[in-house]
Amino acid sequence: MTIMKGSSAAAGADLLRVRNLTVTFAGRRSATWRRPGAVVAVNDLDLDLTSGETLGLVGESGSGKSTTARAILRLLRPSGGTIEAAGFAVGAFGRRVPLEYRRAVQAVFQDPLGSLDPTKVIGDILAEPLAVHFGLRGTERDRRVATLLDQVGLAGHHLRRYPYELSGGQRQRVSIARALAVEPKLIILDEPVSALDVSVQSQVVNLLEDVQERTGVAYLFVAHDLAVVRHACDRIAVMYRSRIVEEGPADRICEAPAHPYTEALLAAVPDPDPARQRIQRTRRREMRATAPVGAVPAAGCPFASRCPHRMPVCTESFPDWSPVTGGGRVACHLHSGSPTTPEET
Numbered sequence: 001m002t003i004m005k006g007s008s009a010a011a012g013a014d015l016l017r018v019r020n021l022t023v024t025f026a027g028r029r030s031a032t033w034r035r036p037g038a039v040v041a042v043n044d045l046d047l048d049l050t051s052g053e054t055l056g057l058v059g060e061s062g063s064g065k066s067t068t069a070r071a072i073l074r075l076l077r078p079s080g081g082t083i084e085a086a087g088f089a090v091g092a093f094g095r096r097v098p099l100e101y102r103r104a105v106q107a108v109f110q111d112p113l114g115s116l117d118p119t120k121v122i123g124d125i126l127a128e129p130l131a132v133h134f135g136l137r138g139t140e141r142d143r144r145v146a147t148l149l150d151q152v153g154l155a156g157h158h159l160r161r162y163p164y165e166l167s168g169g170q171r172q173r174v175s176i177a178r179a180l181a182v183e184p185k186l187i188i189l190d191e192p193v194s195a196l197d198v199s200v201q202s203q204v205v206n207l208l209e210d211v212q213e214r215t216g217v218a219y220l221f222v223a224h225d226l227a228v229v230r231h232a233c234d235r236i237a238v239m240y241r242s243r244i245v246e247e248g249p250a251d252r253i254c255e256a257p258a259h260p261y262t263e264a265l266l267a268a269v270p271d272p273d274p275a276r277q278r279i280q281r282t283r284r285r286e287m288r289a290t291a292p293v294g295a296v297p298a299a300g301c302p303f304a305s306r307c308p309h310r311m312p313v314c315t316e317s318f319p320d321w322s323p324v325t326g327g328g329r330v331a332c333h334l335h336s337g338s339p340t341t342p343e344e345t
Protein backbone atom coordinates (compact mmCIF):
# COMPACT_ATOMS: atom_id res chain seq x y z
CA MET A 1 0.00 0.00 0.00
CA THR A 2 1.47 3.38 -0.98
CA ILE A 3 0.66 6.09 1.51
CA MET A 4 0.98 9.69 0.42
CA LYS A 5 1.94 12.42 2.80
CA GLY A 6 -1.04 13.56 4.81
CA SER A 7 -3.32 10.88 3.42
CA SER A 8 -5.47 8.61 5.56
CA ALA A 9 -4.26 5.19 6.66
CA ALA A 10 -6.61 3.13 4.55
CA ALA A 11 -7.80 5.06 1.55
CA GLY A 12 -11.32 3.99 0.67
CA ALA A 13 -12.13 2.90 4.22
CA ASP A 14 -15.79 1.99 3.98
CA LEU A 15 -16.72 1.27 7.59
CA LEU A 16 -15.18 3.85 9.89
CA ARG A 17 -13.82 7.26 9.00
CA VAL A 18 -12.78 9.55 11.82
CA ARG A 19 -11.44 12.99 10.98
CA ASN A 20 -9.85 15.60 13.26
CA LEU A 21 -11.48 14.08 16.35
CA THR A 22 -10.88 16.18 19.44
CA VAL A 23 -12.22 15.47 22.92
CA THR A 24 -11.61 17.95 25.72
CA PHE A 25 -12.78 17.34 29.28
CA ALA A 26 -13.52 20.59 31.10
CA GLY A 27 -12.05 21.23 34.54
CA ARG A 28 -14.80 20.49 37.05
CA ARG A 29 -15.92 22.16 40.26
CA SER A 30 -17.58 20.55 43.26
CA ALA A 31 -18.35 21.84 46.76
CA THR A 32 -14.98 20.68 48.04
CA TRP A 33 -12.56 20.59 45.13
CA ARG A 34 -11.82 22.03 41.73
CA ARG A 35 -9.87 20.24 39.03
CA PRO A 36 -7.65 22.81 37.39
CA GLY A 37 -7.69 23.25 33.62
CA ALA A 38 -9.19 21.24 30.80
CA VAL A 39 -7.79 17.87 29.69
CA VAL A 40 -7.31 17.37 25.96
CA ALA A 41 -7.79 13.61 25.88
CA VAL A 42 -7.89 13.26 22.08
CA ASN A 43 -6.31 15.75 19.71
CA ASP A 44 -6.92 16.00 15.94
CA LEU A 45 -7.19 12.25 15.45
CA ASP A 46 -7.86 10.49 12.13
CA LEU A 47 -8.74 6.80 11.85
CA ASP A 48 -9.93 4.57 9.02
CA LEU A 49 -11.24 1.06 9.09
CA THR A 50 -12.41 -1.18 6.29
CA SER A 51 -15.01 -3.96 6.55
CA GLY A 52 -13.60 -7.20 7.86
CA GLU A 53 -10.36 -5.56 9.01
CA THR A 54 -8.80 -5.33 12.48
CA LEU A 55 -7.15 -2.09 13.52
CA GLY A 56 -5.20 -1.97 16.76
CA LEU A 57 -5.20 1.27 18.75
CA VAL A 58 -2.24 1.02 21.09
CA GLY A 59 -0.65 3.25 23.68
CA GLU A 60 0.09 3.48 27.37
CA SER A 61 -2.47 4.36 29.99
CA GLY A 62 -3.94 7.84 29.62
CA SER A 63 -3.12 8.24 25.93
CA GLY A 64 -6.77 8.66 24.96
CA LYS A 65 -7.64 5.25 23.51
CA SER A 66 -10.79 4.64 25.55
CA THR A 67 -11.96 8.21 25.01
CA THR A 68 -11.63 7.65 21.24
CA ALA A 69 -13.60 4.41 21.55
CA ARG A 70 -16.30 6.08 23.64
CA ALA A 71 -16.61 8.90 21.10
CA ILE A 72 -17.14 6.39 18.27
CA LEU A 73 -19.70 4.52 20.38
CA ARG A 74 -21.32 7.88 21.08
CA LEU A 75 -21.01 7.39 24.81
CA LEU A 76 -19.62 10.94 24.85
CA ARG A 77 -19.94 13.93 22.56
CA PRO A 78 -16.64 15.06 20.99
CA SER A 79 -15.49 18.67 21.12
CA GLY A 80 -14.61 18.63 17.41
CA GLY A 81 -14.15 16.53 14.29
CA THR A 82 -16.35 14.06 12.45
CA ILE A 83 -17.10 10.36 12.82
CA GLU A 84 -18.73 8.31 10.07
CA ALA A 85 -19.33 4.71 11.06
CA ALA A 86 -21.33 1.95 9.39
CA GLY A 87 -23.01 4.52 7.15
CA PHE A 88 -24.02 6.85 10.00
CA ALA A 89 -22.85 10.43 10.56
CA VAL A 90 -22.39 10.13 14.30
CA GLY A 91 -22.19 13.90 14.86
CA ALA A 92 -25.76 14.28 13.59
CA PHE A 93 -27.21 12.16 16.40
CA GLY A 94 -29.28 13.97 19.00
CA ARG A 95 -29.57 12.82 22.60
CA ARG A 96 -30.94 9.43 21.54
CA VAL A 97 -28.58 7.30 19.53
CA PRO A 98 -30.54 5.34 16.87
CA LEU A 99 -31.07 1.67 17.71
CA GLU A 100 -29.74 0.83 14.22
CA TYR A 101 -26.39 2.42 15.15
CA ARG A 102 -26.24 0.55 18.45
CA ARG A 103 -26.81 -2.60 16.44
CA ALA A 104 -24.16 -1.85 13.80
CA VAL A 105 -21.44 -0.82 16.25
CA GLN A 106 -21.07 -2.99 19.32
CA ALA A 107 -18.52 -3.00 22.15
CA VAL A 108 -16.74 -5.50 24.36
CA PHE A 109 -15.05 -4.02 27.42
CA GLN A 110 -12.20 -5.13 29.66
CA ASP A 111 -14.33 -6.08 32.64
CA PRO A 112 -17.16 -8.39 31.59
CA LEU A 113 -18.32 -8.72 35.20
CA GLY A 114 -19.05 -5.00 35.18
CA SER A 115 -20.85 -5.07 31.83
CA LEU A 116 -22.94 -8.26 32.23
CA ASP A 117 -26.11 -7.91 34.31
CA PRO A 118 -25.34 -9.86 37.55
CA THR A 119 -29.04 -10.56 38.18
CA LYS A 120 -29.57 -12.45 34.92
CA VAL A 121 -28.47 -15.89 33.77
CA ILE A 122 -26.40 -16.10 30.58
CA GLY A 123 -29.38 -17.38 28.56
CA ASP A 124 -31.37 -14.24 29.42
CA ILE A 125 -28.40 -11.95 28.80
CA LEU A 126 -28.08 -13.34 25.27
CA ALA A 127 -31.83 -13.43 24.66
CA GLU A 128 -32.37 -9.75 25.43
CA PRO A 129 -30.66 -8.17 22.38
CA LEU A 130 -32.40 -10.71 20.14
CA ALA A 131 -35.77 -9.55 21.46
CA VAL A 132 -34.91 -5.83 21.33
CA HIS A 133 -33.32 -5.73 17.87
CA PHE A 134 -35.06 -8.56 16.01
CA GLY A 135 -38.24 -9.11 18.03
CA LEU A 136 -37.34 -12.81 18.39
CA ARG A 137 -39.38 -14.83 20.89
CA GLY A 138 -39.86 -18.42 22.04
CA THR A 139 -38.13 -21.38 20.42
CA GLU A 140 -36.70 -19.31 17.59
CA ARG A 141 -34.93 -17.10 20.13
CA ASP A 142 -33.79 -20.11 22.20
CA ARG A 143 -32.31 -21.70 19.09
CA ARG A 144 -30.40 -18.53 18.25
CA VAL A 145 -29.11 -18.23 21.84
CA ALA A 146 -27.84 -21.82 21.70
CA THR A 147 -26.08 -21.11 18.39
CA LEU A 148 -24.42 -18.00 19.81
CA LEU A 149 -23.15 -19.91 22.81
CA ASP A 150 -21.80 -22.62 20.55
CA GLN A 151 -20.09 -20.02 18.32
CA VAL A 152 -18.05 -18.74 21.27
CA GLY A 153 -17.12 -22.25 22.42
CA LEU A 154 -19.32 -22.51 25.52
CA ALA A 155 -21.38 -25.59 26.42
CA GLY A 156 -25.16 -25.42 26.71
CA HIS A 157 -25.24 -25.75 30.52
CA HIS A 158 -23.73 -22.25 30.80
CA LEU A 159 -27.11 -20.83 29.79
CA ARG A 160 -28.40 -21.36 33.32
CA ARG A 161 -25.34 -19.86 35.03
CA TYR A 162 -24.91 -16.34 36.39
CA PRO A 163 -21.91 -14.25 35.28
CA TYR A 164 -20.21 -14.61 38.68
CA GLU A 165 -20.26 -18.41 38.26
CA LEU A 166 -18.05 -18.25 35.15
CA SER A 167 -14.30 -17.73 34.78
CA GLY A 168 -12.97 -14.44 33.36
CA GLY A 169 -12.35 -16.04 29.95
CA GLN A 170 -15.85 -17.57 29.87
CA ARG A 171 -17.42 -14.23 30.79
CA GLN A 172 -15.51 -12.54 27.98
CA ARG A 173 -16.83 -15.22 25.59
CA VAL A 174 -20.36 -14.33 26.74
CA SER A 175 -19.64 -10.63 26.11
CA ILE A 176 -18.49 -11.50 22.59
CA ALA A 177 -21.60 -13.64 22.02
CA ARG A 178 -23.82 -10.79 23.22
CA ALA A 179 -22.10 -8.39 20.81
CA LEU A 180 -22.47 -10.91 17.96
CA ALA A 181 -26.17 -11.45 18.70
CA VAL A 182 -27.13 -8.29 16.81
CA GLU A 183 -24.89 -9.07 13.79
CA PRO A 184 -22.78 -5.89 14.05
CA LYS A 185 -20.52 -4.53 11.33
CA LEU A 186 -17.95 -3.25 13.82
CA ILE A 187 -17.05 -4.36 17.34
CA ILE A 188 -14.97 -2.02 19.46
CA LEU A 189 -12.84 -4.18 21.73
CA ASP A 190 -11.59 -2.03 24.63
CA GLU A 191 -8.77 -3.97 26.34
CA PRO A 192 -10.77 -7.21 25.85
CA VAL A 193 -8.06 -9.55 27.17
CA SER A 194 -6.10 -7.34 29.59
CA ALA A 195 -7.76 -8.81 32.66
CA LEU A 196 -7.20 -12.43 31.56
CA ASP A 197 -4.34 -14.88 32.16
CA VAL A 198 -1.89 -15.04 29.25
CA SER A 199 -3.01 -18.54 28.18
CA VAL A 200 -6.66 -17.45 28.18
CA GLN A 201 -5.77 -14.25 26.32
CA SER A 202 -4.63 -16.19 23.27
CA GLN A 203 -7.77 -18.38 23.35
CA VAL A 204 -9.97 -15.29 23.29
CA VAL A 205 -7.88 -13.67 20.53
CA ASN A 206 -8.17 -16.89 18.49
CA LEU A 207 -11.92 -16.87 19.04
CA LEU A 208 -12.13 -13.27 17.82
CA GLU A 209 -10.24 -14.27 14.67
CA ASP A 210 -12.56 -17.25 14.06
CA VAL A 211 -15.59 -15.03 14.49
CA GLN A 212 -14.18 -12.50 12.03
CA GLU A 213 -13.51 -15.18 9.43
CA ARG A 214 -17.06 -16.47 9.78
CA THR A 215 -18.93 -13.18 9.94
CA GLY A 216 -16.69 -10.55 8.28
CA VAL A 217 -17.08 -8.24 11.28
CA ALA A 218 -14.40 -5.53 11.71
CA TYR A 219 -12.65 -4.81 15.00
CA LEU A 220 -11.14 -1.72 16.54
CA PHE A 221 -8.87 -3.41 19.09
CA VAL A 222 -7.83 -1.06 21.89
CA ALA A 223 -4.90 -2.24 24.01
CA HIS A 224 -1.90 -0.94 25.93
CA ASP A 225 0.19 -4.00 25.06
CA LEU A 226 1.70 -4.27 21.57
CA ALA A 227 2.35 -7.99 22.10
CA VAL A 228 -1.40 -8.58 22.33
CA VAL A 229 -2.42 -6.66 19.23
CA ARG A 230 0.52 -7.64 17.05
CA HIS A 231 -0.92 -11.00 16.07
CA ALA A 232 -4.54 -9.94 16.19
CA CYS A 233 -4.41 -6.89 13.92
CA ASP A 234 -3.95 -6.10 10.25
CA ARG A 235 -2.91 -2.53 11.02
CA ILE A 236 -1.87 -0.69 14.17
CA ALA A 237 -2.23 2.97 15.14
CA VAL A 238 0.05 4.05 17.98
CA MET A 239 -1.32 6.74 20.29
CA TYR A 240 0.61 8.84 22.77
CA ARG A 241 -0.91 11.50 25.03
CA SER A 242 -3.91 12.39 22.84
CA ARG A 243 -2.24 12.01 19.41
CA ILE A 244 -1.70 9.21 16.92
CA VAL A 245 2.03 9.29 16.25
CA GLU A 246 2.42 6.32 13.88
CA GLU A 247 0.26 3.88 11.97
CA GLY A 248 0.80 1.10 9.48
CA PRO A 249 0.68 -2.65 8.81
CA ALA A 250 1.06 -4.59 12.07
CA ASP A 251 4.19 -6.44 10.94
CA ARG A 252 5.98 -3.29 9.81
CA ILE A 253 5.09 -1.43 13.01
CA CYS A 254 6.45 -4.28 15.15
CA GLU A 255 9.52 -5.14 13.07
CA ALA A 256 10.59 -1.68 11.92
CA PRO A 257 8.98 0.99 14.11
CA ALA A 258 9.54 4.50 12.83
CA HIS A 259 8.52 6.56 15.86
CA PRO A 260 10.72 6.58 18.98
CA TYR A 261 7.59 6.06 21.09
CA THR A 262 6.65 2.92 19.13
CA GLU A 263 10.20 1.67 19.76
CA ALA A 264 9.71 2.32 23.46
CA LEU A 265 6.41 0.41 23.45
CA LEU A 266 8.15 -2.51 21.73
CA ALA A 267 10.85 -2.45 24.41
CA ALA A 268 8.11 -3.35 26.87
CA VAL A 269 7.42 -6.60 24.96
CA PRO A 270 9.78 -9.30 26.30
CA ASP A 271 12.30 -10.52 23.66
CA PRO A 272 13.63 -14.11 23.90
CA ASP A 273 17.16 -12.98 22.88
CA PRO A 274 19.25 -12.17 26.06
CA ALA A 275 21.26 -9.44 24.28
CA ARG A 276 18.02 -7.74 23.20
CA GLN A 277 16.63 -8.16 26.73
CA ARG A 278 19.54 -6.08 28.12
CA ILE A 279 18.85 -3.28 25.64
CA GLN A 280 15.15 -3.48 26.47
CA ARG A 281 15.83 -3.22 30.21
CA THR A 282 17.88 -0.05 29.68
CA ARG A 283 15.19 1.40 27.42
CA ARG A 284 12.45 0.63 29.98
CA ARG A 285 14.49 2.29 32.76
CA GLU A 286 14.92 5.41 30.60
CA MET A 287 11.18 5.50 29.90
CA ARG A 288 10.24 5.12 33.58
CA ALA A 289 12.66 7.89 34.55
CA THR A 290 11.05 10.28 32.08
CA ALA A 291 7.39 9.37 32.67
CA PRO A 292 5.24 12.42 31.83
CA VAL A 293 3.62 14.53 34.50
CA GLY A 294 1.03 17.27 34.15
CA ALA A 295 -0.91 18.38 31.11
CA VAL A 296 -0.04 17.49 27.52
CA PRO A 297 2.14 20.33 26.14
CA ALA A 298 0.11 22.73 24.01
CA ALA A 299 2.67 22.78 21.18
CA GLY A 300 5.06 20.28 19.64
CA CYS A 301 5.23 16.52 19.81
CA PRO A 302 3.75 15.15 23.06
CA PHE A 303 6.64 12.64 23.27
CA ALA A 304 9.35 15.33 22.99
CA SER A 305 10.14 15.48 26.71
CA ARG A 306 10.93 11.73 26.79
CA CYS A 307 12.42 11.32 23.34
CA PRO A 308 16.09 10.32 23.10
CA HIS A 309 16.29 11.96 19.62
CA ARG A 310 14.69 15.28 20.62
CA MET A 311 15.55 18.32 18.47
CA PRO A 312 14.55 21.96 19.11
CA VAL A 313 11.75 21.76 16.53
CA CYS A 314 10.10 18.90 18.44
CA THR A 315 8.87 21.21 21.19
CA GLU A 316 7.73 23.84 18.70
CA SER A 317 5.36 22.09 16.27
CA PHE A 318 3.56 18.79 15.87
CA PRO A 319 5.17 17.07 12.85
CA ASP A 320 3.44 16.55 9.51
CA TRP A 321 2.79 12.97 8.47
CA SER A 322 5.58 11.25 6.53
CA PRO A 323 5.12 7.97 4.65
CA VAL A 324 7.20 5.02 5.84
CA THR A 325 8.77 2.41 3.56
CA GLY A 326 6.91 -0.83 4.19
CA GLY A 327 3.60 0.93 4.67
CA GLY A 328 1.87 3.45 6.87
CA ARG A 329 2.99 6.83 8.13
CA VAL A 330 4.68 8.52 11.04
CA ALA A 331 4.38 11.94 12.67
CA CYS A 332 7.97 12.59 13.72
CA HIS A 333 10.40 15.38 12.83
CA LEU A 334 13.15 12.77 12.43
CA HIS A 335 11.33 11.54 9.36
CA SER A 336 10.52 14.85 7.72
CA GLY A 337 11.46 14.54 4.06
CA SER A 338 9.88 11.38 2.79
CA PRO A 339 9.80 8.53 2.01
CA THR A 340 12.04 7.20 4.70
CA THR A 341 12.92 3.91 6.29
CA PRO A 342 13.09 3.53 10.07
CA GLU A 343 16.72 2.34 9.83
CA GLU A 344 17.83 5.73 8.53
CA THR A 345 17.29 7.42 11.88
Ligand SMILES: Nc1ncnc2c1ncn2[C@@H]1O[C@H](COP(=O)(O)OP(=O)(O)OP(=O)(O)O)[C@@H](O)[C@H]1O
Nearest residue numbers: 025039041059060061062063064065066067068224
Ligand atom coordinates in the same frame (compact mmCIF):
# COMPACT_ATOMS: atom_id res chain seq x y z
N1 LIG B 1 -14.53 11.74 32.20
C1 LIG B 1 -13.31 12.29 32.23
N2 LIG B 1 -13.11 13.49 32.82
C2 LIG B 1 -11.89 14.06 32.82
N3 LIG B 1 -10.79 13.52 32.29
C3 LIG B 1 -10.91 12.31 31.70
C4 LIG B 1 -12.18 11.64 31.64
N4 LIG B 1 -12.00 10.45 31.00
C5 LIG B 1 -10.69 10.39 30.65
N5 LIG B 1 -10.05 11.51 31.09
C6 LIG B 1 -8.62 11.83 30.88
O1 LIG B 1 -8.38 11.76 29.49
C7 LIG B 1 -7.10 11.20 29.24
C8 LIG B 1 -7.22 9.98 28.34
O2 LIG B 1 -7.91 8.96 29.07
P1 LIG B 1 -8.31 7.56 28.42
O3 LIG B 1 -9.02 6.75 29.46
O4 LIG B 1 -9.00 7.80 27.15
O5 LIG B 1 -6.88 6.92 28.12
P2 LIG B 1 -6.53 5.42 27.78
O6 LIG B 1 -5.43 5.48 26.80
O7 LIG B 1 -7.75 4.67 27.41
O8 LIG B 1 -5.96 4.90 29.16
P3 LIG B 1 -6.48 3.69 30.06
O9 LIG B 1 -6.07 2.45 29.33
O10 LIG B 1 -5.78 3.88 31.35
O11 LIG B 1 -7.97 3.87 30.17
C9 LIG B 1 -6.47 10.91 30.60
O12 LIG B 1 -5.68 12.02 30.97
C10 LIG B 1 -7.68 10.81 31.50
O13 LIG B 1 -7.34 11.18 32.83
